[in-house]
Amino acid sequence: MFIDPERLEDRLHEEFDGSRGEARVVVRQAVDLADSSQYEAHVGAPLTTDVILEELADAPSGTPADRWNWWIGSLELAYGEYERFGIRQYRK
Template identity: 70%
Template sequence: MELEPGPLELRLRREFAGTRGESRVVVRQAVDLAESGQYEADVGVELTNDVIVSELEDAPNGTPADRWNWWIGSLEVAYTGYGRFGIQRFRK
C-alpha cells in the first residue's frame, strides 16, 4: 500500500487537530520523503499513511507539523539526511 495524500491529510486533521494548511504541508513533505526512497532504504518499510500516523502518535502532544518535526528529528539522529524533510516556520 502506498502513500495516499488526500486520505492522509484528512487523518492528520482528524487525529491531531491540524489546520487544513498545516496538514497539507505535512503531506507535501511526506510525499517528498516517500518519493526519495530514503525511509524505505533506511528502515526497510514502505512509507504509508498508517506508518506516518503511527509514528506521529508516538510524538509528544502537538500539531501535525510539531509531531512531524519531532519524528523527522528522530530519523535525523538515527540515520542522518532527514533534515531536509522538516517543516520550517517563518515569521514576518
C-alpha cells in the first residue's frame, strides 16, 4: 500500500486544522480510493500519502474533509466515477 494511514491522519490534523475524527474519515476514503486502483488507472501513478497532501494543499482553505471533497470533485469532473469517494456529511 502506498498510503501510510497513520502518517496521513497526523499530517491532515496538523496541516489543515481538522479534528482527529475528521482526519480519520478522510483517511478511510483515501484508503478506499487507493484500494480501488481507479486513481492509478486514470493518472498513471499510484495514490500516495504525499500525493494526497500535495493535492489537498492546493485546495481552497477549509478542513481536511472540505479539501478532500474539493479534490474529489476535481477528479469527478476530469474522469467521472469519483463521487462515491466524497464525504457526504461529517458530524462534529
